[in-house]
Amino acid sequence: xxxxxxxxxxxxxxxxxxxxxxxxxxxxxxxxxxxxxxxxxxxxxxxxxxxxxxxxxxxxxxxxxxxxxxxxxxxxxxxxxxxxxxxxxxxxxxxxxxxxxxxxxxxxxxxxxxxxxxxxxxxxxxxxxxxxxxxxxxxxxxxxxxxxxxxxxxxxxxxxxxxxxxxxxxxxxxxxxxxxxxxxxxxxxxxxxxxxxxxxxxxxxxxxxxxxxxxxxxxxxxxxxxxxxxxxxxxxxxxxxxxxxxxxxxxxxxxxxxxxxxxxxxxxxxxxxxxxxxxxxxxxxxxxxxxxxxxxxxxxxxxxxxxxxxxxxxxxxxxxxxxxxxxxxxxxxxxxxxxxxxxxxxxxxxxxxxxxxxxxxxxxxxxxxxxxxxxxxxxxxxxxxxxxxxxxxxxxxxxxxxxxxxxxx
Amino acid sequence: xxxxxxxxxxxxxxxxxxxxxxxxxxxxxxxxxxxxxxxxxxxxxxxxxxxxxxxxxxxxxxxxxxxxxxxxxxxxxxxxxxxxxxxxxxxxxxxxxxxxxxxxxxxxxxxxxxxxxxxxxxxxxxxxxxxxxxxxxxxxxxxxxxxxxxxxxxxxxxxxxxxxxxxxxxxxxxxxxxxxxxxxxxxxxxxxxxxxxxxxxxxxxxxxxxxxxxxxxxxxxxxxxxxxxxxxxxxxxxxxxxxxxxxxxxxxxxxxxxxxxxxxxxxxxxxxxxxxxxxxxxxxxxxxxxxxxxxxxxxxxxxxxxxxxxxxxxxxxxxxxxxxxxxxxxxxxxxxxxxxxxxxxxxxxxxxxxxxxxxxxxxxxxxxxxxxxxxxxxxxxxxxxxxxxxxxxxxxxxxxxxxxxxxxxxxxxxxxxxxxxxxxxxxxxxxxxxxxxxxxxxxxxxxxxxxxxxxxxxxxxxxxxxxxxxxxxxxxxxxxxxxxxxxxxxxxxxxxxxxxxxxxxxx
Numbered sequence: 064x065x066x067x068x069x070x071x072x073x074x075x076x077x078x079x080x081x082x083x084x085x086x087x088x089x090x091x092x093x094x095x096x097x098x099x100x101x102x103x104x105x106x107x108x109x110x111x112x113x114x115x116x117x118x119x120x121x122x123x124x125x126x127x128x129x130x131x132x133x134x135x136x137x138x139x140x141x142x143x144x145x146x147x148x149x150x151x152x153x154x155x156x157x158x159x160x161x162x163x164x165x166x167x168x169x170x171x172x173x174x175x176x177x178x179x180x181x182x183x184x185x186x187x188x189x190x191x192x193x194x195x196x197x198x199x200x201x202x203x204x205x206x207x208x209x210x211x212x213x214x215x216x217x218x219x220x221x222x223x224x225x226x227x228x229x230x231x232x233x234x235x236x237x238x239x240x241x242x243x244x245x246x247x248x249x250x251x252x253x254x255x256x257x258x259x260x261x262x263x264x265x266x267x268x269x270x271x272x273x274x275x276x277x278x279x280x281x282x283x284x285x286x287x288x289x290x291x292x293x294x295x296x297x298x299x300x301x302x303x304x305x306x307x308x309x310x311x312x313x314x315x316x317x318x319x320x321x322x323x324x325x326x327x328x329x330x331x332x333x334x335x336x337x338x339x340x341x342x343x344x345x346x347x348x349x350x351x352x353x354x355x356x357x358x359x360x361x362x363x364x365x366x367x368x369x370x371x372x373x374x375x376x377x378x379x380x381x382x383x384x385x386x387x388x389x390x391x392x393x394x395x396x397x398x399x400x401x402x403x404x405x406x407x408x409x410x411x412x413x414x415x416x417x418x419x420x421x422x423x424x425x426x427x428x429x430x431x432x433x434x435x436x437x438x439x440x441x442x443x444x445x446x447x448x449x450x451x452x453x454x455x456x457x458x459x460x461x462x463x464x465x466x467x468x469x470x471x472x
Numbered sequence: 473x474x475x476x477x478x479x480x481x482x483x484x485x486x487x488x489x490x491x492x493x494x495x496x497x498x499x500x501x502x503x504x505x506x507x508x509x510x511x512x513x514x515x516x517x518x519x520x521x522x523x524x525x526x527x528x529x530x531x532x533x534x535x536x537x538x539x540x541x542x543x544x545x546x547x548x549x550x551x552x553x554x555x556x557x558x559x560x561x562x563x564x565x566x567x568x569x570x571x572x573x574x575x576x577x578x579x580x581x582x583x584x585x586x587x588x589x590x591x592x593x594x595x596x597x598x599x600x601x602x603x604x605x606x607x608x609x610x611x612x613x614x615x616x617x618x619x620x621x622x623x624x625x626x627x628x629x630x631x632x633x634x635x636x637x638x639x640x641x642x643x644x645x646x647x648x649x650x651x652x653x654x655x656x657x658x659x660x661x662x663x664x665x666x667x668x669x670x671x672x673x674x675x676x677x678x679x680x681x682x683x684x685x686x687x688x689x690x691x692x693x694x695x696x697x698x699x700x701x702x703x704x705x706x707x708x709x710x711x712x713x714x715x716x717x718x719x720x721x722x723x724x725x726x727x728x729x730x731x732x733x734x735x736x737x738x739x740x741x742x743x744x745x746x747x748x749x750x751x752x753x754x755x756x757x758x759x760x761x762x763x764x765x766x767x768x769x770x771x772x773x774x775x776x777x778x779x780x781x782x783x784x785x786x787x788x789x790x791x792x793x794x795x796x797x798x799x800x801x802x803x804x805x806x807x808x809x810x811x812x813x814x815x816x817x818x819x820x821x822x823x824x825x826x827x828x829x830x831x832x833x834x835x836x837x838x839x840x841x842x843x844x845x846x847x848x849x850x851x852x853x854x855x856x857x858x859x860x861x862x863x864x865x866x867x868x869x870x871x872x873x874x875x876x877x878x879x880x881x882x883x884x885x886x887x888x889x890x891x892x893x894x895x896x897x898x899x900x901x902x903x904x905x906x907x908x909x910x911x912x913x914x915x916x917x918x919x920x921x922x923x924x925x926x927x928x929x930x931x932x933x934x935x936x937x938x939x940x941x942x943x944x945x946x947x948x949x950x951x952x953x954x955x956x957x958x959x960x961x962x963x964x965x966x967x968x969x970x971x972x973x974x975x976x977x978x979x
Contacts, residue, residue: 330819335803
């Protein structure tokens with residue numbers, strides 16, 4: 064009898080033990096999976112950014128700091144359904160420029176020319192949206208979007224060609240293209256040639272004129288979900304493009320070539336991959352993504368954004384860099400980080416309800432974004448925290464591996 | 473017996489692999505102690521433990537009998553342990569002197585005081601015969617001199633225990649001789665040396681004792697003088713190794729690969745790096761281009777494989793003119809290339825092993841459909857090559873190429889190129905930096921290719937390899953072919969004279 068008992072006992076113990084180890088190993092492999100490390104590091108970066116923002120709030124307005132933090136954390140929710148809709152609208156350019164920068168990064172290029180590409184893309188969309196009224200509704204905004212992508216792609220093509228054939232650093236040439244793009248668009252907006260009706264520029268508002276109704280991206284069901292907001296199908300297009308980029312980079316031979324060139328140009332050449340062609344294509348695609356972002360933003364009707372002629376590069380392009388970094392250049396990650404940064408920005412806008420100076424709000428959101436861009440550094444920290452000690456245990460549980468290898472000989 | 477350093481029962485594991493399994497190593501004062509093992513045997517890991525780069529899970533380290541804890545390289549430095557890494561850790565746009573004092577600068581009121589440092593560096597370099605120019609920029613000096621700078625760095629820090637991690641892998645034969653002399657000089661001054669290598673000749677030449685590692689385990693410590701090379705290689709590999717290459721008489725067929733009057737000029741001046749080179753390689757033979765490093769071999773190969781456009785001349789493969797064909801066209805016609813630098817050209821280190829194995833095939837119909845990659849086929853193809861060529865790695869096809877040992881990286885390249893089923897296989901220093909077992913393996917593969925009726929063009933700097941493997945030798949000197957020989961009819965000494973340019977015979 065006792066024997067039975069002890070046997071049952073021991074088997075149960077063994078079962079529990081093995082179950083325990085299974086669960087632990089699952090958990091450990093989750094902790095050690097790169098996806099987890101990446102997500103954890105991004106979250107950690109965001110957390111530190113929020114903390115830093117809170118400290119600034121404490122300094123500038125200690126009485127309302129806690130309430131202010133609440134508003135920032137509530138983000139887009141602060142404005143109810145409309146706020147959420149607006150968050151998605153703000154996310155569109157961020158996702159697109161984030162994709163632009165992230166895609167170039169993946170292929171070993173630093174496209175800092177997103178602001179310029181975004182601007183010329185915006186101009187192309189506005190131009191087609193206002194002037195090509197002969198096009199019927201869906202075709203009009205589709206043509207405008209294509210135009211924006213082509214214009215952005217062209218702005219990426221030039222630094223790409225310089226890089227591939229003359230070995231000019233793409234950072235320098237694309238910065239210069241930013242200014243060329245900005246001033247060329249500013250000039251064209253007010254150019255006498257485009258003053259005939261329908262005029263490109265609304266001199267009374269000092270903004271670009273409204274694009275024709277047929278060129279506005281439809282809002283569709285978003286009108287019902289987020290009443291009062293101007294979010295439209297653009298966000299769906301942005302997400303679809305992100306998924307497309309993910310597929311291109313990870314599932315196609317084209318992506319394989321692009322990444323190969325990014326990782327090791329010499330080995331790619333050795334393998335017969337045309338690295339010059341890939342550099343050019345990569346910059347064109349990167350530019351087209353940013354340009355399309357410009358198109359998506361400026362084709363959203365009377366309440367949407369309109370182009371302001373100022374001598375300042377648009378932030379959307381530069382924010383793309385932090386969006387890409389925070390998303391670790393992963394197109395899917397960039398969807399989320401784009402929405403997140405839009406969310407924080409919305410929170411910052413609602414912060415105006417309290418007694419915060421507008422500039423402080425900008426500083427706080429900038430600080431959060433800034434720290435978010437440190438995601439890569441936090442990734443190392445996360446790895447160290449979860450990694451160092453557990454490595455041994457994992458190795459022990461995986462013990463059959465080296466044995467299996469020896470068996471092969 | 474007193475030991476300066478004892479590493480007792482060191483155990484270090486990485487995910488999926490036990491790199492060091494209960495290894496003990498004892499270093500006597502004033503000896504040169506070799507650490508012998510194949511790539512991936514755990515030599516570098518053990519030394520990294522000693523140098524404080526890794527923390528072992530088990531075992532102790534004793535310095536002169538007292539237990540010490542080394543948690544970072546600074547601790548190691550404080551204990552008088554210095555290391556010359558295989559890949560030098562020098563600042564390229566600093567001078568030799570600046571590199572030597574980097575980290576231990578002598579200062580006055582926060583300003584650098586270089587005079588004292590210069591004096592002691594010059595004194596050290598004279599004392600040990602380490603010729604360096606203290607004011608030359610590191611980027612301008614030869615690899616051999618860079619190594620001397622690394623050694624001076626250790627001496628300047630008054631290290632007593634010097635670790636040399638595969639110091640000869642990057643050196644020419646003359647530089648190796650000089651290094652051996654320097655090492656002997658160092659031990660005479662009372663320094664103790666740990667010498668990581670897998671070259672048996674060097675151990676025989678310079679080491680007193682030798683500890684052999686195999687697959688993370690300690691096989692034993694032996695007295696070098698009383699042990700033969702064959703015994704050592706058997707300990708290292710775990711089986712008998714053929715130090716000589718076994719091969720039958722070549723069955724030579726028609727010419728496959730012909731080069732006519734090939735000339736390559738240097739980029740910015742008129743010097744000809746490859747000067748009017750003509751030769752042909754026939755089916756069933758291994759032709760070896762022998763020469764001292766830097767005599768135009770690299771440029772010749774770049775021109776042959778399409779990485780560089782030649783100035784004039786013609787390259788024919790199977791009778792087809794490929795002089796102006798792209799690299800991919802050359803590959804598809806039947807050229808395979810094991811490149812000289814496996815990190816620069818051979819592999820994309822951030823890709824997985826499987827992605828590297830399909831580097832020249834990913835676009836073929838087998839591995840993609842309408843531009844979408846076929847991951848299942850890629851995986852099964854990679855698994856096939858891995859088992860056929862015995863490529864060892866932590867996580868099989870999904871291992872990052874960067875994390876693999878040098879020998880297995882090279883095996884992966886060899887597997888990829890041979891499986892390409894080429895008519896001409898161009899192998900440039902395919903065994904550089906590899907251990908005996910891997911060298912034997914790669915030589916066998918080259919010979920197998922030849923026996924299958926393929927043409928093999930081998931570029932080698934190692935005379936042993938030249939004499940052993942080839943069926944025909946072409947000697948290159950200053951970009952020109954200065955002689956053609958049958959390996960059975962020429963001695964190493966005579967070959968050396970041609971390689972050094974003191975003799976020349978029209979081919």
